[in-house]
Amino acid sequence: xxxECQPQPEPECRVLSIQSHVVRxxxxxxxxxxxxxxxxxxxxxxxxxxxxxHTGYTRDTSFLDKVMEIIQELRRQNPKLxxxxxxxxxxxxxxxxxxxxPENLLPVYKGKVVPLADIITPNQYEAEILAGKKMNxxxxxxxxxxxxHAMGPDTVVITSSDLPSALGDNYLVxxxxxxxxxxxxxxxxxxxxxxxxxxxxxxxxxGDLFAAMLLAWTHQHPNNLKIACEKTVSALxxxxxxxxxxxxxxxxxxxxPSAAQLELRVVQSKEQIENPExxxxxxxx
Amino acid sequence: xxxECQPQPEPECRVLSIQSHVVRxxxxxxxxxxxxxxxxxxxxxxxxxxxxxHTGYEHWKGQxxxxxxxQTLYEGLKLNDVTxxxxxLTGYTRDTSFLDKVMEIIQELRRQNPKLxxxxxxxxxxxxxxxxxxxxPENLLPVYKGKVVPLADIITPNQYEAEILAGKKMNxxxxxxxxxxxxHAMGPDTVVITSSDLPSALGDNYLVxxxxxxxxxxxxxxxxxxxxxxxxxxxxxxxxxGDLFAAMLLAWTHQHPNNLKIACEKTVSALxxxxxxxxxxxxxxxxxxxxPSAAQLELRVVQSKEQIENPExxxxxxxx
Numbered sequence: 320x321x322x323e324c325q326p327q328p329e330p331e332c333r334v335l336s337i338q339s340h341v342v343r344x345x346x347x348x349x350x351x352x353x354x355x356x357x358x359x360x361x362x363x364x365x366x367x368x369x370x371x372x373h374t375g376y377t378r379d380t381s382f383l384d385k386v387m388e389i390i391q392e393l394r395r396q397n398p399k400l401x402x403x404x405x406x407x408x409x410x411x412x413x414x415x416x417x418x419x420x421p422e423n424l425l426p427v428y429k430g431k432v433v434p435l436a437d438i439i440t441p442n443q444y445e446a447e448i449l450a451g452k453k454m455n456x457x458x459x460x461x462x463x464x465x466x467x468h469a470m471g472p473d474t475v476v477i478t479s480s481d482l483p484s485a486l487g488d489n490y491l492v493x494x495x496x497x498x499x500x501x502x503x504x505x506x507x508x509x510x511x512x513x514x515x516x517x518x519x520x521x522x523x524x525x526g527d528l529f530a531a532m533l534l535a536w537t538h539q540h541p542n543n544l545k546i547a548c549e550k551t552v553s554a555l556x557x558x559x560x561x562x563x564x565x566x567x568x569x570x571x572x573x574x575x576p577s578a579a580q581l582e583l584r585v586v587q588s589k590e591q592i593e594n595p596e597x598x599x600x601x602x603x604x
Numbered sequence: 605x606x607x608e609c610q611p612q613p614e615p616e617c618r619v620l621s622i623q624s625h626v627v628r629x630x631x632x633x634x635x636x637x638x639x640x641x642x643x644x645x646x647x648x649x650x651x652x653x654x655x656x657x658h659t660g661y662e663h664w665k666g667q668x669x670x671x672x673x674x675q676t677l678y679e680g681l682k683l684n685d686v687t688x689x690x691x692x693l694t695g696y697t698r699d700t701s702f703l704d705k706v707m708e709i710i711q712e713l714r715r716q717n718p719k720l721x722x723x724x725x726x727x728x729x730x731x732x733x734x735x736x737x738x739x740x741p742e743n744l745l746p747v748y749k750g751k752v753v754p755l756a757d758i759i760t761p762n763q764y765e766a767e768i769l770a771g772k773k774m775n776x777x778x779x780x781x782x783x784x785x786x787x788h789a790m791g792p793d794t795v796v797i798t799s800s801d802l803p804s805a806l807g808d809n810y811l812v813x814x815x816x817x818x819x820x821x822x823x824x825x826x827x828x829x830x831x832x833x834x835x836x837x838x839x840x841x842x843x844x845x846g847d848l849f850a851a852m853l854l855a856w857t858h859q860h861p862n863n864l865k866i867a868c869e870k871t872v873s874a875l876x877x878x879x880x881x882x883x884x885x886x887x888x889x890x891x892x893x894x895x896p897s898a899a900q901l902e903l904r905v906v907q908s909k910e911q912i913e914n915p916e917x918x919x920x921x922x923x924x
Contacts, residue, residue, distance in 0.1 A: 326884065326887070326888045327888055328888040328889045329885050329904070329907060335627075340625075340649070340651065342620075342648050342650050342677055342680075342681065343648045343681060343686055349649070352637070352638075353637075353641050356638050356906045356909075357642065357909060359906060359907070359909075360906065361906055362906075363627045363628040364625070364627055364634070365654075366625060366651065366654055369650075369651055369654075369669075369677070370677075370680065371678070371679075371680025371684070372680060372681065372684055372686065564611065565613050565614050568612055568613035568614075569613045578684075579685070579686050584614070586641045586644060586645065586646060587644070589641075589642060589644075
């Protein structure tokens with residue numbers, strides 16, 4: 320008897336996302352899940368906390384240690400597992416950096432987390448404290464990214480920096496660097512830069528959204544950091560623009576929008592997430 | 605000075621969904637969130653539990669939320685003045701104090717928005733080989749009858765749940781209509797009996813879904829729209845289909861508030877697409893002649909996004 324012709328199961332790409340959950344709004348897993356799911360990923364969600372809405376940051380080293388232990392076990396089961404890590408520790412305000420997680424997380428990130436990561440998305444402050452050096456010019460930024468590569472990850476994206484932009488003061492600069500092996504066994508580093516119009520508001524959750532979409536687009540374009548970043552940044556810019564526009568309409572003329580009004584319009588931006596219109600281009604540096 | 609022309613904020617429809625969360629798979633909030641979000645709803649999610657996976661697997665582990673913890677989350681929302689909801693959605697609950705707390709919250713939310721619509725899947729039990737059995741503690745039944753169903757606008761019981769809520773059996777379509785009328789009298793204007801073993805003209809391998817919606821039409825006339833659908837059975841045990849059904853029914857009755865026929869056709873058709881895709885994939889994963897496991901039978905929700913957004917009607921309802 321001939322074997323029955325066996326249909327193939329659908330291919331699938333499964334993400335384990337370990338982040339905060341908020342009842343209302345878009346940070347952490349709430350920010351990551353929807354974009355990844357609309358882009359076709361199976362997403363398993365471990366909610367590290369459940370809060371009513373976003374607040375300040377709470378993270379502890381024992382939880383982070385446990386996550387690293389789990390990642391190492393998962394990697395034994397699938398050596399090709401890709402760990403995308405947003406090393407959230409702090410930010411700059413008016414030029415001064417400050418940590419908004421306990422300081423004892425920094426050695427854990429430097430010693431355990433970043434070495435395990437394949438892709439990291441620090442902001443300038445986080446990149447500087449991880450690498451142990453400042454970046455005031457593009458050349459110094461490249462040096463910082465190279466230090467970070469040496470710690471582990473082949474892909475480093477500095478999501479925002481206050482490097483001077485040729486387009487003016489109201490632009491922030493995003494930088495990316497990806498080490499890869501190309502045809503013939505040659506090791507190269509692709510480096511890109513993007514100038515992004517600043518928006519006059521404080522958004523929460525944009526970093527989480529960025530990391531999730533970067534995961535999706537680097538999966539789609541594993542050897543083209545330029546395209547992956549253009550799609551990620553453009554999608555985020557669409558969402559942010561839509562959000563601020565709606566927030567201002569909610570707040571009314573001349574009034575500053577509240578945190579509730581500034582919640583990212585993620586669901587409404589589904590089509591931009593699925594197929595981002597490139598509105599910001601990257602230059603290769 | 606003329607006032608600046610003020611752009612309007614985008615209209616929005618916000619759902620508060622209080623259900624289980626599983627890390628892996630599609631039940632409870634995991635089942636409800638994605639469809640509602642792809643259909644454009646803002647979805648606020650209170651995860652009543654966080655488990656590794658649903659309890660149909662051999663193992664499950666996780667944490668459960670208490671009524672006190674629910675109150676804390678709710679207080680957080682209240683303090684920020686963000687408790688204006690258009691819909692509330694609830695499903696599987698095992699704890700009467702938690703259920704009581706949810707009802708308390710719904711009543712408060714309704715004081716804030718009297719037009720709030722409460723969609724309730726009164727999950728209590730099911731039938732297997734003709735016999736009904738409860739899979740929640742029995743003391744939940746009086747809470748559902750006395751508090752929950754009276755507050756609900758839309759309920760989605762299966763046949764067993766409809767019978768124990770109404771206190772009468774339904775062996776014929778006529779009796780089913782009587783049961784649905786008893787349920788209407790308890791509160792909800794929309795009742796959908798998601799599955800029943802009423803005899804189908806199409807044969808034994810069809811289950812029957814029934815729906816009933818009371819409404820007031822032009823001229824103030826009160827009418828009841830009743831529909832029936834024959835659905836091909838699928839030879840597998842799925843978990844989460846009820847949660848998916850309730851979420852999509854919320855979306856389609858919102859879109860078609862006075863047309864239960866279309867709302868049910870879209871909901872049932874989308875679900876049928878998902879189930880068919882799931883069993884097909886599960887069989888491919890399990891291999892020839894092998895029974896798919898719980899893990900392999902997880903609903904292919906993400907993969908069915910387009911069917912969720914715009915369901916191709918493959919099962920039609922008849923008006924009865």
